[in-house]
Amino acid sequence: MTNIWDEIFSDERFCSDLNPRKFVKDNMAKVLPSDGTVLDIGCGCGRHLVYLAANGYRVYGIDLSDVALAKADENLRKFGLSAVLQKSPMWEIPFDRTLFAAALAINVLNHGRPNEIVKAVSAISERLLPGGLFLITLLTVNDYRACGQQIGPHTFVCDKGAEKGVLHTVFDEQSTAGLLKGKFEIEAKEVASGEVILPTGEQLNHEFFRIRAVKR
Numbered sequence: 001m002t003n004i005w006d007e008i009f010s011d012e013r014f015c016s017d018l019n020p021r022k023f024v025k026d027n028m029a030k031v032l033p034s035d036g037t038v039l040d041i042g043c044g045c046g047r048h049l050v051y052l053a054a055n056g057y058r059v060y061g062i063d064l065s066d067v068a069l070a071k072a073d074e075n076l077r078k079f080g081l082s083a084v085l086q087k088s089p090m091w092e093i094p095f096d097r098t099l100f101a102a103a104l105a106i107n108v109l110n111h112g113r114p115n116e117i118v119k120a121v122s123a124i125s126e127r128l129l130p131g132g133l134f135l136i137t138l139l140t141v142n143d144y145r146a147c148g149q150q151i152g153p154h155t156f157v158c159d160k161g162a163e164k165g166v167l168h169t170v171f172d173e174q175s176t177a178g179l180l181k182g183k184f185e186i187e188a189k190e191v192a193s194g195e196v197i198l199p200t201g202e203q204l205n206h207e208f209f210r211i212r213a214v215k216r
Contacts, residue, residue, distance in 0.1 A: 003065060013162065033056035037099075038059050041104060041109075043061030046073075049081075093127045101129055101132055110171075111167060137209065138171045139209075140208055155167065185216055189210070
């Protein structure tokens, strides 16, 4: 069966930018490289792997796309860097029970169904050290990807944009709090938004939560 993520990551638009998100840079500055290892869930072509490895962190990454993992490895090697990479769904964390000081899930969890996202958050919690940092973004119900065919509560297969045909689950304040309740303490949360302009000229709203949490 064709992996839609292999198709997406074969498009250079998804792999040409290796600049880390400011959200990640600002918050990872609070975690010293000597504190332990970092897990990047849905690492894609390695934008955060490269940044973290270049700054002395011991980095692990998982993704569902063989194409993305190959490009991530290539990007790391360009800079003389390395990371431990493995193909895996976000709700199954490999690496022989390694415990992590921090985990990233940037533009990732939304691509699961609600039950898969719950499983992923539980799996991440189990593999973080006490007090471990969890950086997460979640699409809000106001994001344009709440469109197309609705296949479940807050879950859509959007028919617009670069991720057309991809499943997206969106969140409101209540469902966001419920997702992390009992496993993580939310230290900071903000809503970020902007516009996406399609090649047709149509303007769409992009909106997501940026959350910094720590393991209870």
